[in-house]
Amino acid sequence: MDAYAQAGVNRLSFGVQSLEPRVLAALGRTHNPENVLLAVTNARAAGIKRLNLDLIYGTPGESIDDWRATLEGVIALAPEHISAYALTVEPATPFGQRVASGEEGPDDDRQADAYLLAEGLLKAAGYNWYEISNWSLAGEECRHNLVYWLGGDFATVGCAAHGHSGGRRWWNVRTPERFIERVETGRDCISGSEEIEAGLRLEEAFSLRLRTRAGVTPSEAAESVVRDLIDGGLAKWVPSAAGAAGPRESEARRALVLTPQGRLVATDVTARLLLAGAAVR
Missing domain, CATH: 3.30.750.200 (Transcription Regulator spoIIAA)
Structure with a gap:
């Protein structure tokens, strides 16, 4: 320590x-x-x-x-x-x-x-x-994790670590033995990578922010689905969060955020919004 x-x-x-x-x-x-x-x-x-x-x-x-x-x-x-x-x-x-x-x-x-x-x-x-x-x-709040959830860039340190920069995602070899061997021999530790196309980047950013109190903005959420979610007690409009603010939080003065009950079914809520055309407008 x-x-x-x-x-x-x-x-x-x-x-x-x-x-x-x-x-x-x-x-x-x-x-x-x-x-x-x-x-x-x-x-x-x-x-x-x-x-x-x-x-x-x-x-x-x-x-x-x-x-x-x-x-x-x-x-x-x-x-x-x-x-x-x-x-x-x-x-x-x-x-x-x-x-x-x-x-x-x-x-x-x-x-x-x-x-x-x-x-x-x-x-x-x-x-x-x-x-x-x-x-x-x-x-x-954990600033490290907020970088992931709010779509920032991050480096890789250690075996099985993942990194992201400008729409490119990569990951290191999984096992400590292989990672150490590559470091000791001066070799690259990256095991694989992918370029994330624009539509998928928008969907991922939307899905991750919906998991946070930053929420998503009115322009990103399909109105008909939002009404159903609010009526069902799964989501609510709140003032845009300051503690975990998303990149567009100044664009609107409110955000759609999941309630505790909505968090229990976050995957289903996200799927409903994406199917209705959210995040790709």
């Missing part, structure tokens, strides 16, 4: 996932809740001023009370930023293989209840939602 701080690192992210030992065991994680407190304490002692704690909800066997205890425990540690992600099943992982063999997988309804609980507790504790799975104290 001291070495990081002395090198100028001012933000760390810890993969907490849960503060319930049996949930950690179900996830195959080897740390315990005491490690989390120790890590946060050491980071603060070293002078790291910005911390994010990552959580996972919806693990089979995790009760809503388990999840509440994790949220309350993490809030008590007072990080500047909290991320909460729904557990997903990746086929190639041990968990994915167990689910494929008949073991219980994540339940959509329980995950929805867990998400709404997180939104309520985090908001009450002063954490502002600004992207589907991310909340922060005022001014503590």
Whole structure:
């Protein structure tokens, strides 16, 4: 921690996932809740001023009370930023293989209840939602991730890293061994690349901004679909966000932003808007 701080690192992210030992065991994680407190304490002692704690909800066997205890425990540690992600099943992982063999997988309804609980507790504790799975104290949004979500350019550092510049996207070799070998032999670490055509760039930018509190502008959203979304409680018009402002936020004085219920079905909402001609006008 001291070495990081002395090198100028001012933000760390810890993969907490849960503060319930049996949930950690179900996830195959080897740390315990005491490690989390120790890590946060050491980071603060070293002078790291910005911390994010990552959580996972919806693990089979995790009760809503388990999840509440994790949220309350993490809030008590007072990080500047909290991320909460729904557990997903990746086929190639041990968990994915167990689910494929008949073991219980994540339940959509329980995950929805867990998400709404997180939104309520985090908001009450002063954490502002600004992207589907991310909340922060005022001014503590993750600038790194905002570059992705708002369509900026970013470089690659490390194995499997992705980069983007001016409509070109590229990615490095996936494994640490191959990455190290290429660095040591002075070879390029890029594994592949693609040029993103203009229409797809617009769709991607639209889809990513809709996931944030920047939202999308009136000129980008099909009016008939917007009416249905608002009537269904899935979206609302708000003043353009300042904390996570999109590139066109000065163009209109309001933005269409998903409600907590709308965030639960963000993929479907985005698809409806795109099919209606949003983002390509």
